[in-house]
Amino acid sequence: MSLNKKILGVIFANMHEDVVPELTRQRTMGSVMFGGRYRLIDFTLSNMANSGIDEVGVVTKSNYQSLLDHLGSGREWDMSRKNGGLHLLPPFSNLTSGMYRGRLEALYGITDFIRHSDADYVIMSDCDVVTSLDYNKLYDAHVKSGADITAVYAKSYLDLDAAAHTNVFGIDTDGRINNVLINPEISGECNISLNTYIISKPLLMSMITDGAAKGVYSFAKSILQAQCSRYKIMTYKHEGYFSKITSIKSYYDANMALLSTENRKGLFPDNAPVYTKIRDNPPAKFAIGAKVKNSLIADGCIIEGTVENSILFRGAKVAKGAVVKDSIIMQDSIIGKNCSISCVITDKVVNISDQKILTGSANYPIYIGKGAEI
Incomplete structure (x- = not known):
């Protein structure tokens, strides 16, 4: 596919890291597995590649070593x-800029990167929506x-916990936004922002310059x-499958949802x-x-025990007699015997020694940090 106009893609790799601090302590939001x-960045970047966007800038802030290695x-x-x-x-690309707040x-x-692009339009997106x-x-x-x-949105149910990290649009009958609620204390079916926007390059440059002059930093609040x-x-209504990461529980749920064939087909169309x-x-x-x-087992895994309703990343190992249920075992982690x-x-490179019992719940999954030994 190719677009009729030249489009510049801009992906914000560090936005929304506060919603999953456990996973982003040593990596960007875009680097979360x-x-x-x-x-997470694979989905946004692949959407751009599949749509014919061949120039993309990935805006980073901190903890971006794993992102550089991945991309x-x-x-x-x-690309x-x-x-x-x-x-x-990375930050400080502009001599007069610093560590950004919004x-x-x-x-x-x-x-400078945007100005030197020959694009007519800019599509901006984050990495918190799969x-x-x-x-x-x-x-x-x-x-x-x-x-x-x-602005891209989806109509979906929103609970109070997710609403604390979500923008909600008020939309009139013509599809125009007439109100924006930022992190509201509401629940129910809402017009949920998917944090993806398209705008002409000249207008965006004008907004950036005006925002810098006025000292404002939030696109959602100030624009x-x-x-x-x-x-x-x-607004542009997205009718397809999506998952929005707003907490460690929503991250767990979004992964577990992929055990459904229907959801996988929605996320990975042919x-x-x-x-x-x-x-x-x-x-x-x-x-x-x-x-x-009923599990997803990546390449490089070695399974000697039992795995049910779980997702195992590349190189994970489950020893003889071990039982892994309803869990996410990340790259190169080892589950010991029995x-x-x-x-x-478990984050990457976790080693759980023999005969350990760890039990969480679907509402409160246990998280084990990167490189931990138990």
């Missing part, structure tokens, strides 16, 4: 190019409506909320593959007597 072999030159997304391609944009300040820090989204359709809707900004009557801010860094691991190995039921693991999230 998901679904057995992916990182590399962008070859897996076909290793002489012109355009993938650009990693989206507008982050954009001010990369003004979905498959065709930006061609977003672009068409934006141009057809004559909007200044078009979407405060100036929704000044600008024509239209015409829009999700790309990720390639690791030349051997296929998963299942020993005689191993039992696996262990019993239920509703547990």
Whole structure:
């Protein structure tokens, strides 16, 4: 697929890290592992690649070493190019900018990058939403409506905990935003922002310059909320499958949802593959007597025990006699002999020694930090 106009993609890799501090203590939000072999940024970046966007800037802030290692030159997304391609944009890119507090300040820090792009439009997105989204359709809707900004939203149920980290749109009958609630204390079916926007490059540059002059830093508060009557801010309704990460529980639920065939088909459609860094691991190995039921097992795993309703990332090992249920075992983690693991999230390179029992619940999964030994 290709877009009719030149589009610049901007991905914010560090936004929303406060919702899962356990997972982002040593990495960006975009680097958080998901679904057995992916990182959260893979979904946003793959959406852009599948939509023909061949110039993307990834805005970072801190803890971005693992992100740099994962993205590399962008070859897996076909963005290793002489012109355009993938650009990693750390803080202080602009001599007059510092560590940003919000989206507008982050954009001010990369003004030179945006200015030097020959793009007509800019699509901005975060890494907290896992979905498959065709930006061609977003672009068409934006141009057809004559909007200044078009924001992507989905109609879905929102509970109080998730609402504390979500923006909700008020939308009139023409699809125009007339109100924006930022982290409201509400629940029920709402128009949930998916933190994806398209805007013309000249208008965005004007907003960035004006925001820097006035000392404002929040795009949601200072543009979407405060100036929704000044600008024509239209909406694009996303009808497909999505998961929004707003807490460690929602992260757990989003991973567990992939055990449903229907959800997997919604997230990984045949015409829009999700790309990720390639690791030349051997296929998963299942020993005689191993039992696996309703689980996602990545390449490089070695299973000698029992795994049920779980997701195992690359290189995970489950020893003989161990039982792993309703859990997420991340890369290169080891579950020792005769262990019993239920509703547990282990980060990378966790070593749980023999005969340990760890039991959480679906509402309160146990999290074990990176490199821990138990």
